[in-house]
Amino acid sequence: MTGPGHLRSAVDIAAAVRKGEISAAEVLERHLARVGAGESGVHAFNLVLTDEARRQAAAIDAAVAAGKDPGPLAGVPIALKDNLCTRGIPTTCSSRILEGWKPPYDATVVERLAAAGAVAIGKTNLDEFAMGSSTENSAFGPTRNPHDLERVPGGSSGGSAAAVAAGFAPVALGSDTGGSVRQPAALCGVVGVKPTYGLVSRYGLIAFASSLDQIGPFARTVEDAAAVLDAISGPDRRDSTSLREPPPLASERLKTGVDGLRIGVVSELAGAEGISPDVVARTREAAEALSAAGAKVEEVSVPAAMYGLSAYYLIAPAEASSNLARYDGVRYGLRVEGGPGADVTEMYLRTRSAGFGAEVKRRIMLGTYALSAGYYDAYYGKAQQVRTLIIRDFETAYRDFDILLGPTAPGTAFPLGAKTSDPLAMYLNDVCTIPSNLAGHPAMSVPFGTGDDGLPIGVQVLAPALGETTMFQVAAALEGAAPPLAEPGITEEAVR
Amino acid sequence: MTAPISKQDVAHVARLARLSLTDEELDQFTGQLGAVLDHARDVEALDTAGVPPTAHPLPIRNVYREDELEPALDRDEVLAQAPSVEDHKFRVPRILGEAP
Secondary structure (H helix, E strand, O other), X not given: OOOOHHHOOHHHHHHHHHOOOOOHHHHHHHHHHHHHHHHHHHOOEEEEOHHHHHHHHHHHHHHXXXXXXXXXXXXXXXXXXXXXXXXXXXXXXXXXXXXXXXXXXXXXXXXXXXXXXXXXXXXXXXXXXHOOOOOOOOOOOOOOEOOEOOEOOOOOOHHHHHHHHOOOOOEEEEEXXXXXXXXXXXXXOOEEEEOOOOOEOOOOEOOOOOOOOOEEEEEOOHXXXXXXXXXXXXXXXXXXXXXXXXXXXXXXXXXXXXXXOEEEEEHHHHOOXXXXXXXXXXXXXXXXXXXXXXXXXXXXXXXXXXXXXXXXXXXXXXXXXHHHHHOOOOOOOOOOOOOOOOOHHHHHHHHHHHHOOHHHHHHHHHHHHHHOOOOOHHHHHHHHHHHHHHHHHHHHHHHHOOEEEEEOOOOOOOEOOOOOOOXXXXXXXXXXXXXXXXXXXXXXXXXXXXXXXXXXXXXXXXXXXXXXXXXXXXXXXXXXXXOOOOOOHHHHHHHO | OOOOOOHHHHHHHHHHXXXXXXXXXXXXXXXXXXXXXXXXXXXXXXXXXXXXXXOOOOOOOOOOOOOOOOOOOOHXXXXXXXXXXXXXXXXXXXXXOOOO
């Protein structure tokens, strides 16, 4: 066991804890020390679970001492996006409307991680209700990118991405509705995965757009991401959209190589307007690396992918307007009463207007409009048809290719505040990631070099539904070929 | 072509969504929603005649279980999270009629 304690991989930590070579308590303390040193600059967390985590770690160590196996993620600290329910522990979605709320149950993924021996170290900051691409839409202030504190970490799972990049935890969970795991992973230089829709239970994930939301892991290595995904995937009777079949194993073929695989570089994504030349160059280099490793690499057109953004920004707000109707000040969270004699409608208006931030209001209104009489067919109905076209185009591409390749984000991390006044400019950050959400397919971002500004760039690996095993196989090969990424500067300072 | 969204539309939609907006917010949201809806027009050119809509990536089925008693959330634990409770129930302002 070498290197700073906070930079060891999850797989390495779990192996050492299971063998009794290091205690879960010691692993946790090393990471809490990292949080203590760097968190004030990064603001990755809404809440650090010091006491709860120490109890969990002590229980793991007691199990090891008693000769029991605490599981495949024994003693691995994990950061949880603050839209995942944790029983008795505040879960805010970074919104004033849920501040102070303590869920009466755990999300399925939280239960499964605990069963696998992982130790929840904190709840991470996000764009309010997972709506955004920069983690600036949090009611509790923005998270900053550990590689450059003047820049955004991406969003909406920016707190989880930053926590992993900064060495606060080896792994984290986020949720991905239009790219909210992959895009911040790319901007923070870590691995981020959106699994096949239905592979991971959404029970206890606070809903944004139910037909698109999917929970996925962040990690510093492809192997760690696979280990976490394997721990949380699989059927759950409490989620009616959970897939019934046994899940594909993400960690099965990490060392197999890519010899003979057919890989298509999506021409629309690699050459789209607004995608920076650095990002296009790194994507091309990644394709060449896979070709050199024995894969058959060709360009492929997925024409409808370019219409994904428009369809998404009608469908996701429509679902959000329905899902967020539950925040009415009656059963949980904030309530703002009307004056004397005010009726219940007045209370709803005051509560929701005070509790939601501008981006959430914008999307609720966009969705309400797209679903309203007279506009439904022109907007929502049309968007649902475009969704079908995207799925058909992907099906055509996957007849000839096992895996598709493209950029994850159009550029590197941008300065805080650069896009906050222009929602459309912010939305364009998700142009490369959205098609997989609309189709329900898996996709992941793997760090591959940097831009001219020295900041990380991610390459996206896309697979057909339930193609996780092959997707991780290709991701592992890409990781092996990628130029090494410098540790965030903040890490060097804080270690001393 | 659909008409651009007006201030009256935004005010109406906000009311439907139970949001009250200041005049300043109304102006800002009208401009921003207009820009997003304008961008969404690129799909209008697509020929979608006869294309079935996809509402969900999976074929959704009902999920059944045996009609047996199972543990539910604890009532007091749930009510403890509510802003106002009376007699084991959620308390809300008057909904119908005049106050007594």
